[in-house]
Amino acid sequence: MDNLEDLKILAEQWFHQGVEFFQQIPPTQLYAAIGVLLLTTILLVSIRLFRRTKSNTVLLSGLSGSGKTVLFYQLRDGSTHQGAVTSMEPNEGTFVLHTENIKKGKTKPVHLVDVPGHSRLRSKLEEYLPRAAAIVFVVDALEFLPNCRAASEYLYDILTNTSVVKNKIPVLLCCNKTDKVTAHTKEFIRKQMEKEIEKLRVSRSAVSSADIANDFTLGIEGELFSFLHCYNKVTVAEASGLTGDTDQVQEFIREYVKP
Ligand SMILES: Nc1nc2c(ncn2[C@@H]2O[C@H](COP(=O)(O)OP(=O)(O)OP(=O)(O)O)[C@@H](O)[C@H]2O)c(=O)[nH]1
Numbered sequence: 491m492d493n494l495e496d497l498k499i500l501a502e503q504w505f506h507q508g509v510e511f512f513q514q515i516p517p518t519q520l521y522a523a524i525g526v527l528l529l530t531t532i533l534l535v536s537i538r539l540f541r542r543t544k545s546n547t548v549l550l551s552g553l554s555g556s557g558k559t560v561l562f563y564q565l566r567d568g569s570t571h572q573g574a575v576t577s578m579e580p581n582e583g584t585f586v587l588h589t590e591n592i593k594k595g596k597t598k599p600v601h602l603v604d605v606p607g608h609s610r611l612r613s614k615l616e617e618y619l620p621r622a623a624a625i626v627f628v629v630d631a632l633e634f635l636p637n638c639r640a641a642s643e644y645l646y647d648i649l650t651n652t653s654v655v656k657n658k659i660p661v662l663l664c665c666n667k668t669d670k671v672t673a674h675t676k677e678f679i680r681k682q683m684e685k686e687i688e689k690l691r692v693s694r695s696a697v698s699s700a701d702i703a704n705d706f707t708l709g710i711e712g713e714l715f716s717f718l719h720c721y722n723k724v725t726v727a728e729a730s731g732l733t734g735d736t737d738q739v740q741e742f743i744r745e746y747v748k749p
């Protein structure tokens with residue numbers, strides 16, 4: 491009983507001391523201290539919120555047959571259980587990349603979306619672009635030349651899209667199917683596509699296209715087009731979805747969706 495009484499007295503003493511201490515501080519200083527405390531709390535909370543809302547969406551785009559779906563399954567499962575069928579719906583999933591899964595490290599899942607390349611389904615891409623953290627543009631390095639123009643047109647539309655430019659979404663030009671010896675090199679593909687985009691730039695600035703509103707013009711006036719002139723970072727890589735040679739693609743994804 492006595493102990494309890496003592497404790498009560500001690501607590502009361504401390505309380506009074508505390509009150510006296512605060513009464514000694516001039517009110518302006520007290521308000522300033524409370525203000526600083528509140529501001530730091532708000533700042534810390536908003537940093538946390540901002541971090542949480544950072545997108546983990548990576549888009550796989552490119553012409554039909556370039557190998558997006560095979561790449562999607564390779565990144566997810568390490569196998570290619572679907573192929574040779576044209577996708578009619580976007581394929582999406584949130585997962586830790588297959589090779590990372592093997593290592594059992596703590597990693598942040600990636601939301602990967604494989605958007606069909608068929609021209610009638612391409613409008614789907616625009617729905618995903620505003621929340622994309624990065625875009626992997628897949629090109630068939632085997633059948634490259636016959637598709638060069640169409641692929642360049644598609645890439646041009648992506649690179650001039652409002653969300654892509656405003657959010658400076660990084661793009662990886664992924665030269666796929668390099669498991670075959672006849673596949674073109676990434677340097678060749680990059681140069682050919684730059685040339686093709688240069689042509690498009692000239693023709694499109696003459697007549698503005700009616701079906702897709704390109705809000706931005708690409709490149710630097712009076713200079714030949716180069717991916718280095720883009721508002722966003724464009725890098726080139728080689729891959730083979732079929733054989734699982736996807737290291738460069740994974741590196742790119744993990745540069746923008748931190749583990
Ligand atoms: N040699 C080789 N063939 C591949 C590779 N990746 C995909 N293919 C083949 O290319 C064809 C098309 O692959 P998909 O993944 O279905 O192509 P996609 O880009 O999803 O096409 P859409 O769904 O129509 O947009 C299939 O026959 C695949 O077997 C690769 O890395 N190497």
Ligand SMILES: [Mg+2]
Binds near residue numbers: 558576577606607
């Ligand atoms: Mg597909």
